[in-house]
Amino acid sequence: YGPQEFAVVHFDAHTDLAPPDGRLGMFTHGGAARRFAHEQGWLKGEDLYDIGLRGAYESVERMDWMWDVNAQYHFMPEFERYGFDETWRKVRKELKGMKRYISVDIDVMDSSHVPGTSNPEIGGFTTLQMMRMLRELVLQNEVILIDFVEYSPLLDDRRYNTANVI
16 A cells, blocks of 8 residues: 555543653654654645644644644544544544554553553543444444554453554
C-alpha cells in the first residue's frame, strides 16, 4: 500500500501526537508517528481518525494541529451525550469505504475492563462496545493492518483479563 491509499483509525484515550521535538521520540509511546506520516505526505489529514479521546494529557498545540490538518476526532463526551449507538452509527458512516489501518490502544477501554494497560483512564468503552466497533469496521472496510498497543502483562490481573480481551 502506498502513500494516501489508506486511512488510520486510532482508538485511544490520548491523541499520541506529541510534537516531533525529541521530548518523547518519534516512534515511542505518545510519539508523533502519525504526525510525521502526514508531514511526509503519506497520510492526508482527513484520513486520520481518533476515537475515544478523553485523557488529561492533551494540549492546545495537539488539538490545534488536528484542527489545522482536518483530522477527524470523536471524544468520549460525544458518545456520552448522544449515546453509543447514535454516535457509533455516525462514526461508522464516516469510516465507510476506504482501506483502513486500525490501531487500538488498550486504554481506549475503561480501565475496569483492561487492568493491564500502562496508562489507565476511566470512562472508556466496554469490552462489548469495543468488540462491536472492531467487528463492524472489519465487515464494512478492507482492513490492511490492525495492532493492539500499550498492553502490559506485568500490570494485568492474575486471570489475564486484558490479554483475554485482546
